[in-house]
Amino acid sequence: MGEHRLCKAGVEGSIPFVSTLPPTPAVMIPERDHVTGLAPRRHLEDLLEAPWRDPAALLIADVVALKQVNETAGFRAGDDRLRHAADRLRTAAPSATITARLGGDEMVALFTGATALADAESAATRLRSAGEPALRAAAAAVVPGADPWAVLERLYASLRRS
Numbered sequence: 001m002g003e004h005r006l007c008k009a010g011v012e013g014s015i016p017f018v019s020t021l022p023p024t025p026a027v028m029i030p031e032r033d034h035v036t037g038l039a040p041r042r043h044l045e046d047l048l049e050a051p052w053r054d055p056a057a058l059l060i061a062d063v064v065a066l067k068q069v070n071e072t073a074g075f076r077a078g079d080d081r082l083r084h085a086a087d088r089l090r091t092a093a094p095s096a097t098i099t100a101r102l103g104g105d106e107m108v109a110l111f112t113g114a115t116a117l118a119d120a121e122s123a124a125t126r127l128r129s130a131g132e133p134a135l136r137a138a139a140a141a142v143v144p145g146a147d148p149w150a151v152l153e154r155l156y157a158s159l160r161r162s
Contacts, residue, residue, distance in 0.1 A: 033101040035079050036086035044100035044108055048148040056112045056142040057120035059096075060155040061089055061127050063105040064134035081133045088135065092126040095119050108152065117141045136162055 033040050063085045070078035082105065089099050089107050096109040096119075111120045120139035127137035138155045142148045 033086075035082050036101045036107070037083070038086050038089070038107060039098050039100040041100060041102055044098060044102065044110065047098055047110060048152075052112075052142070052144050052148075054112045055114060055116045055144075056110065056148070057116040057139055058142055058148060058151055058155060059093065059109040059111070059120040059124050059127075059137060059139040060102070060152060060159060061085070061107050061109075061124070061135045061137040062159055064136060066105040066133075085133050085135060088127060088131060088133075089123075093119070093123040096123070102152075106156065138162075 093109040124137040124139040127135045
């Protein structure tokens with residue numbers, strides 16, 4: 001049995017494994033998504049998996065018609081649309097603890113503190129207002145002890161229905 005060093009969220013530990021292959025170097029997680037400049041999903045996952053005590057809220061936004069832009073104008077035009085959407089999210093959510101790209105055309109903002117829900121709802125309203133690219137957005141509170149991923153899944157489902 002060998003030992004592989006594992007580093008996650010700045011904490012180093014080790015896990016046993018059985019392998020005939022030589023150990024591989026740790027995978028570096030970028031600080032920013034290469035298209036949007038937002039935090040990558042892994043950073044969001046680390047925050048959502050940590051224990052919480054403070055009030056929190058999540059906002060999810062997605063870019064309307066990104067697939068059509070990619071298919072008609074190409075992926076560079078789609079990337080430009082994603083970058084502009086990320087700029088809108090950062091502007092609408094200046095008090096967010098993190099703004100991150102969840103994947104595809106979905107972006108998330110996590111708010112913490114006493115005004116988390118009000119801040120998230122206000123940012124969602126600003127994102128839904130007229131602007132380019134068009135965005136769908138929804139926000140909800142995350143109560144301590146609740147599964148934040150379940151909240152995100154419900155928010156995502158509500159976006160897809162709208």
